[in-house]
Amino acid sequence: MCGRYSLISELAFLQAEIDFEFYEEISPRYNISPGQDILAVGYNNGRRVGSYLRWGLVPFWAKDEKVGFKLINARMESIDEKPSFRQAFQSRRCLIVSDGYYEWKKTEGGKRPFRFVMKDRKPFAFAGLYEVWKKEDGTQPLGNMHHYYHER
Template sequence: MCGRFVVADAGSELVGVLRVDLIADDLPAPSYNVAPTDMAAIVLDSTKTEPPTRRLEAARWGLVPSWAKDLSVGARAINARAEEVEDKPMFRNALIKRRAVIPASGYYEWKLVDDQKVPHYIHPADDGPLLFAGLYEWWKNPSAAEDDPAKWVLSFTILTRDAIGRLGSIHDRMPLFLDPDFADAWLDPTTENVGDILDAAVDAAPDVAATLDDHVVSRAVGNVRNNGPELIEPVD
């Protein structure tokens, strides 16, 4: 799974990598400990224009489907298994039309060693942006006034697959990584071969995974109140 990640400056880098057309003015500040229900920057192709407009938007981590009664549903949907999304009502519609890319500098995963969980920071070897495949949804808060800025909530989930290679020795799941060259196909909301796009992303993710580095970091990352560049520094 992916339960914490880092966004140092990947949002600004992504504008060039993915040719973003519009950047929201409420993007969250850099964070070294993005946790479930936090806000993070995501990329999506909006179909409100023709052709679709590529947007960098602030979204809440934890997918909240349009039919949910409240936001609490999202806390249980921070990740979605790639092998299940086509069949689960929580994710099926988003997979068809609302795919997203979540940019990150890296992410944390915990390895069980002698009955203790040891946090690892996993990141690109070249310090470039790491791209997660995701899904997004818009949820309308029924209790908010129509003119309330919080009336509409944008949320997202990160797709995962079986981990392989060195990452598999840390945890049995890993995010569904995207190569920048494949991101256009993943984001395209007009595609009709959604199953093929998903299968291609799953098959290509190991190539990205093979380029990643990891090192052990402080257990301080386990506390969501801790947030700073020291969290990604290696420890003995």
């Protein structure tokens, strides 16, 4: 699955299409990568609410947040079996808002990105998980997430 995606649509358009509340600014981004803060939508008191999360799941039991750089995708077929994802899959799901994603093709000149969008150019969402991770000193950096997918 993708390791890069885009979100260039205006907030009002995203909210009209996906129906969520969000009161912060967003800027167009063509190359969103793991480790960056991303727009995610979850439920709060029965309402869809957007927030920024960091891409890369850090399990609550992890000692170091760097593990999040390795956990950016999970396969649907095994997500409920893997200790890193099991609890988040059961109770901490979200939507990752996007309007395009990249796949790479090897060419003689190196890898070349191809951006995929919906035919009607509307936004869509990836299924996502999030976790709340705290440092050993008890401080909590931004929440973290990652999306999961079904291997075809």
